[in-house]
Amino acid sequence: MDDIQPTTDAGQAYGSAAHAGALAPGAAAPIASRPTGLAMKRRGPVAVWLGLPLITLGIYQLVWYYKIHKELQEFDRRRVLSPAGSVLVMIFLSWTLIAPLISYHNTGKAIANAQRAAGLPVTCSPAASTWLAFVFGLNIWYMQRQLNLVADAYPSATPGTEVLLAA
Structure with missing residues (x-):
């Protein structure tokens, strides 16, 4: 019987560059693609806040919140x-006063993240998204x-078209 010796070749070990699918020497590294998303619609703040509701x-305020x-x-x-969950909180839990405030706070965080993603x-x-509800x-x-600041970051994009995100 032949004794089988385990190989100690670094290219055969798990977690090595060869196992992970690294490129051959001299090959160009792949370019990491930037994330994309769909452009947002610009709306009139006064119309959204006062006119249409x-x-x-x-x-309309519930429709706007969903959109x-x-x-x-x-x-x-x-x-x-x-x-849908955000709108359902507004419909069914608005009487609690706390649930809508938490939803407004989370929406403010989502808008801040969108601004960051737009560069x-x-x-x-x-906090302003939450407490301005009382004023x-x-x-x-x-x-x-x-949100209009995010939409304005892509001036030539129509709503729903694909745009590159900065971060």
Whole structure:
């Protein structure tokens, strides 16, 4: 019987460059592709905050809340958001007062993450997104203004077209 000796070749060991699919010497390294997302829609902050909710007796605010969460999800697919869950919190748990405030805070964080992904300085404050709800519901106006900064970062992109993310 032949004795089989284990090889000590570094190219055969697990976790080595050869096992991980490294390139041959002299081959060009692959270029890491930048993440992409779908461009967001620019909306009028005053129309979103005051005009359309008055005309639709508050229904538009729920539609808007769903749409921005869906756009945030599509803009940066690395982040997981639940557009329907956010709206359901507003519909069924708004009486608790705490649940909508937490939802506004999380939306402010999602907008800040979108600004970061667009390569913009982060100007959206989750705290302002929360506490401006107590001042005539100005948090809606504030959040839409912050979202418009993300939309304006891609001036030639129409809503729903693919854009490159900066980070």
